[in-house]
Amino acid sequence: MTTTARRSRSVTEIRDLTITEVRLTPILVADPPLLNTQGVHQPYTPRLIVEVVTADGTTGVGETYGDTKYLELARPFARKLVGRRVSDLNGLFVLADEVAVDGSRVSGQVDVGGLRGVQTADKLRLSVVSGFEVACLDALGKALGLPVHALLGGKVRDTVEYSAYLFYKWADHPEGVVSERDDWGAAMDPAGVVEQARRFKERYGFTSFKLKGGVFPPDEEIAAIRALAGAFPGHPLRLDPNGAWSVATSLKVADALGDVLEYLEDPTLGTPAMAEVAARTSVPLATNMCVTTFAEIEEAFGQGAVQVVLSDHHYWGGLRNTRELAAICRTFGVGVSMHSNTHLGISLAAMTHVASTVPGLHHACDSHYPWQSEDVLTSRLTFEDGAVRVSDAPGLGVELDRDRLEFLHRRWVDDDGSLRDRDDAAAMRVAEPGWVTPTVPRW
């Protein structure tokens, strides 16, 4: 027997990858007052940290949304996982189907409030599964001595490029609201947006910029993008109003900014309206709202409604599903990049691993990470020249900081329930008591 054969036999013999324990830790992490068309980010946002522990003592970590409806699903799912092997990744989806979703939690409609597209029971399940899939991959990688990207077939690039995620922003959360201070200052006009972009570039080296729009009337946001184009000539620019505009307004913005936009992201809501815009402009349209499930692909691609799909391993059901999505996009000549909600380093590591394995990733990925001053890792991931280096360490290549996890969990425990479900409109009402979630199209 060769040495290699002896070594690999001994790995399977020694390693017992049966899951013996699953730990779920909901946390609240600090979030700055970032504005979007719904309102403003709350001072703390919920996330769920998932740990799977195997019989041989290996621990894998994952991260997903931490709102109550996700927790309610994650708990029974975690119980079902015990006794299975971390390598049984396909089985996760079978298992997920066995976990009932409370029908009142999903509408089946495009969920404007959530900024994340349609809300279905399946999508809710997939968002939960994603945290467990990443934790299983992390454990499997650690047990085998392989990085997660190797478990996905291997990286095709050594670094993954990210874009600066610019937001209109207040300097602080409203007076009287308990929050952590940040040093970004306010950005409420074109000059403020350019200044924010400058700092993103200085601190992280980002060279492409995305502005979260749908906050001010379109003319003001056009002016902000023009100001960015003036300050950073030749840099890819994107504008994303989360579906806040009518078809006519979308076309007007596309016309005004066509020469400087890399793409326009979800200018209007729903596939038919996106298709109408796409048919009448040459500006590429990207989405993380009208194509967020496999079921939505056929209609959107058939109608030519989108040219770039912004994948998100959280709501597509994990890293392997993200690769399947990328393969479908490739088949239809549709570009692929990555969407991001507020997330921590575990998810950034997961995003980076999967992105490193996707051929033809032509656009820098989104990431909220620079906005997160808090993390659950012993050492934060870093951006160099706007990119994250792909780790070759076993698993995700990250280490949980138990004290930080406990601290952020304590904040969740101590919360009276008002911050456990993200609600940007509620946060806005603190400053503007009459605020209601705007109906769309808003402009």
Ligand SMILES: O=C([O-])C(=O)C[C@H](O)[C@@H](O)C(=O)[O-]
């Ligand atoms: O469309 C997007 O890119 C997002 O929905 C990302 C985030 O949800 C962003 O809008 C936010 O957090 O305000």
Ligand SMILES: [Mg+2]
């Ligand atoms: Mg978007």
